[in-house]
Amino acid sequence: VKFGNCNTPKPSFFDFEGKQKWEAWKALGDSSPHQAMQEYIATVKKLDPSWNPQIPEKRGKEGKIGFGGPVVSSLYQEETIREEDKNIFDYCRENNIDHVTKAIQSKKVDVNVKDEEGRALLHWACDRGHKELVSVLLQHAADVNSQVTDLCSLSPASACEFFDIVELLLKSGADPTLLDQEGCLAEEVTDCKAITSMLQQHTAGKA
Known part of the structure; x- marks a missing residue:
């Protein structure tokens, strides 16, 4: 939805989560952002029938976005080590x-x-x-x-x-x-x- 076709290098072999995300993104091939958006909305509605995209999600106590809110598609990043x-x-x-x-x-x-x-x-x-x-x-x-x-x-x-x-x-x-x-x-x-x-x-x- 946000970036279109897969445009990032393949993640580390030992980054199992990031690798699965990357492979799933890569498998979408030339799907358009609009098509991806429609499929995403359909999936969310299937998981949460009561979800209404017109109603903004409330932030939790720690400032995180609730289910149905913005989704950030980011691959595995290692934390900075002193x-x-x-x-x-x-x-x-x-x-x-x-x-x-x-x-x-x-x-x-x-x-x-x-x-x-x-x-x-x-x-x-x-x-x-x-x-x-x-x-x-x-x-x-x-x-x-x-x-x-x-x-x-x-x-x-x-x-x-x-x-x-x-x-x-x-x-x-x-x-x-x-x-x-x-x-x-x-x-x-x-x-x-x-x-x-x-x-x-x-x-x-x-x-």
């Missing part, structure tokens, strides 16, 4: 190569350390498209086939369509035959034909 509160994963996500490198070289951080969700630094670097950081982590012996809930580094790189990172991972020994938690190969989680082709060729080569 410098003193950052951990190694925060520096990795923001592509602070110098900090991450020094932490690993000084032995303060294990290159294969994982966060509370089991995601390694390499997973986050692949997810964010930080090719140079991915290369640095691999040079410091990051486990290219390390898995989190049966998810290898190839999956986020493939899903977010980072061709050059997928290529780098494969050259570094990434296994394209590993399945994710839903039983899918990395080639099955991407819409990029070039990445799918490269993964399939690599798989055939291993066979």
